[in-house]
Amino acid sequence: MDFLSLEQSVWRRLQEETRPIALYGMGDGADKILAQFERLGIRASAVFASDEFARGNLFHGFCVRKLSDTVAELGEDIVIVIAFASQRAEVLQLMYALEDKYDVVAPDVPVVEGPLFDEDFVRAHQDEMQRAYDLLADDLSREVFLDTVRFKLSGKMEYLRHSESDKDEVFHNLLRxxxxxxxxxxxxxxxxxxxxxxxxxxxxxxxxxxxxxxxxxxxxxxxxxxxxxxxxxxxxxxxxxxxxxxxxxxxxxxxxxxxxxxxxxxxxxxxxxxxxxxxxxxxxxxxxxxxxxxxxxxxxxxxxxxxxxxxxAYHRSEDFFQLPLLIHALQPSYRLYLRHHPYVPAWDTNLYAI
Missing domain, CATH: 3.40.50.150 (Vaccinia Virus protein VP39)
Incomplete structure (x- = not known):
């Protein structure tokens, strides 16, 4: 399978972007994204936070404002970069609601320091990815795998939502x-x-x-x-x-x-x-x-x-395909499954072996 054909890199897209780019969120995730911006020559125009956290404090030299203040300054034709992680239902709904009005991406940066999941990374690991994909035991696992690739390349949250499932499905159908x-x-x-x-x-x-x-x-x-x-x-x-x-x-x-x-x-x-x-x-x-x-x-x-x-199977860019290969080498009798539980970015993506 040509995994590179699944989506365009969000990093390349942001490099080519001419509209203002506003980061939503502060903290470790925003630190990592801004570090990549600096490395790749991407310019951020603003940082905003949820209304209860926007106090005008400085973050990397930006005055942290509310979204409404950011839009008043930059206009509505902006790109919003989600720069924090959450699994809370009410926060996820806020993220998804932004997609209805703005161009929103959530670039993937690894939890643990390591390479970005970009085109070069996919080219380097194409064979491993194919072998891991071929080991998966059901259609949902294979869809999670492809949607993980699509999301990590594009930063589009729709791919996380497309194949997510809750823990009940895993415990009732797999782990039992x-x-x-x-x-x-x-x-x-x-x-x-x-x-x-x-x-x-x-x-x-x-x-x-x-x-x-x-x-x-x-x-x-x-x-x-x-x-x-x-x-x-x-x-x-x-x-x-x-x-x-x-x-x-x-x-x-x-x-x-x-x-x-x-x-x-x-x-x-x-x-x-x-x-x-x-x-x-x-x-x-x-x-x-x-x-x-x-x-x-x-x-x-x-x-x-x-x-x-x-x-x-989400702390490192390679976890979702290398860990299945590692487990299969130790215990070939296992049936291997991937599931993504509601989270932005692709955290709580887990490998289950039965």
């Missing part, structure tokens, strides 16, 4: 958890994905093993688990890795805490070491770009038990 699950949760955060599993098993489980490196998130996880679940529960304040070691870790008290070149020294553990041969029937990984290392650290478990897998 039971009361006998031995659940391993890598990147357990505050216990949200443990609660998610228990919602579908009427609160029952065989065992839970959870790793979370961030100290404040781990404290919340421990407090919640102590108050709400009993049984075979093992909580480990550590990050998931390919071996037991110590790494520097950003201490951001949230989902984007990750291994870094600087930060707080943090214990890292291989799941195989933590479990020491104990069973695992359902394994979830959302480890902020360290999925390859976490998979390597769970290799024995995956080969021996073939647990159902739920793996974040």
């Amino acid at each position: 958890p039971t009361a006998e699950e031995h659940f391993s949760d890598l990147g357990a955060y505050n216990g949200d994905t443990i609660r998610e599993l228990l919602h579908y098993t009427d609160g029952k489980f065989a065992s839970v093993t959870a790793l979370e490196p961030d100290r404040r998130s781990f404290r919340k996880l421990n407090e919640w688990a102590s108050a709400n679940i009993t049984g075979d529960v093992t909580l480990v304040q550590a990050g998931a890795w390919n071996e037991d070691t110590v790494k520097c870790f950003t201490d951001q008290a949230g989902r984007q805490s990750r291994v870094s070149g600087q930060g707080k020294e943090t214990q890292m553990r291989a799941l195989d070491s933590v479990l020491s041969g104990r069973p695992c029937t359902y394994l979830k990984m959302d480890v902020e770009g360290a999925e390859r290392e976490a998979i390597a650290g769970a290799e024995k478990t995956i080969r021996q038990y073939a647990p159902k897998l739920n793996i974040a």
